[in-house]
Amino acid sequence: MAKFEFSGVYCAATTPVTTDGNPDFHLFTAHCKALLEEGCDGVALLGTTGEANSFGLKQRMDILEKAIAGGVAPEKLLPGTAQTAIADTIEMTRHAVQAGVHGVVLLPPFYYKGVSAEGIYRAYARIIEGVKDDRLKVVLYHIPQVSGVAIPHEVIARLRKDYPGVVVGIKDSSGDLENMKAMIAAFPDFGVLAGADPLLLPLIQAGGAGCITASSNLVAAELRFVFDNWNVPGKEAAVKAAQDKIVAWRELTNAYVQLPTVKTMVAKRRGDNGWLRVTPPLIELSDAERADVWSRMDALEKA
Known part of the structure; x- marks a missing residue:
């Protein structure tokens, strides 16, 4: 595998919140530590799964600071720092870099639609x-x-040319494996990371760098096994079994609205119902939905 600035298994971490809607720093820091112990190379906090755009700038910067103060190594953190206002994105990105993170994840400008490649x-x-x-x-x-x-x-090509060593990878959550393969072919040493767990194996087989995924909140160990053993002779059956488990858990995260479902699953896994809370406009799963998800988790654990 080519050397990439970012490679391996990164968790698109979910963000716990308190009853008043603020980030729950204690739960989040403990979750980050657990994810790293379970096999993640790093934690990609404050992305889509992390409900980033439901938090204000200070809240987002506080989440990063509190995790580091709580003992999570900054070089293991990969925060999303994009906002609709470029000035706010610059402020959050500068803050993250100064805090010592290895890198940041940046959405394109996402309010205006139909914008040009130049824009x-x-x-x-x-x-x-x-x-x-x-x-x-x-x-x-x-x-x-x-x-x-x-x-x-064409935008990736220009950014790599004009800012060498800065724009080093992409998280592709489109689900389009052919787009990922095209980027691998076009941009040597550019780390293409899958945003969907079932695509980790086919992506690394095609020369990709790894993944940043929501189900890493739950199956980090299996993703780690696949990443480490996908091309090891004699491990084919074990890799397939791990991949099958990853796919099954990913499918369960999509049983209802994905983000509250992920939090419901993390609540059971971590033994803390504080994880059930979400930020508006998202709403928690109903009691019946939660019971169904937890029952299906029990079945998957026994499989």
Whole structure:
């Protein structure tokens, strides 16, 4: 496998909240530590799964600071720092870099739709130049079904040319494996990370760098096993079994609305119902839905 700035298994971590809707720093820090122990190379906090855009700038910066103060190594953290306002993105990104993180994940500008490739390039360029820090490493975030804005390959090519060593990878959550393979072919040493757990195996088989996924909150150990053993002779059956388990758990996260379902599953796994809370406009699962999810988790654990 080629050497990438970011490779392996990263968790798109969910964010617990208190009864008043603020981040629950204690639960989150404990979760980060558990994820690293379970096999994650790092924690990609404050992304889609982390309900990032439901939190204010100070809350987001506090989450990062509290995790580091609580004993999570900053180089293991990969925060999402994008906002609709470029000035806010610069502020959060600069804060993250100064805190010592290895890199940040950046959405394209995501409020206006139908923007040009030139406009997307200029937004990223202004952020990079505004941060003004040689330590900055950027993982682009391609999730057009949510952001409404795709990241064209021509933009990636320009950013890599104009900011070498800064724009080092992409999280592709589109579910389009062919797009990921095309980026692998077009951009040597550019870390292409799958945003969907079932695509980890086919992606690394094609030369990809790894994954940043929601189900890592639950099956980090299995993802770690697949990443470490996918090309080890004699491990084919064990890799397939791990991959099958990953797919089954991923399918359960989609049984109802995904983000509250993930939190419901984490609540059972961590033994703390504080994880059940979500931020508006999301709502918690009903009692019947929660019971169904937990029952299905029990079945998967016994499988």
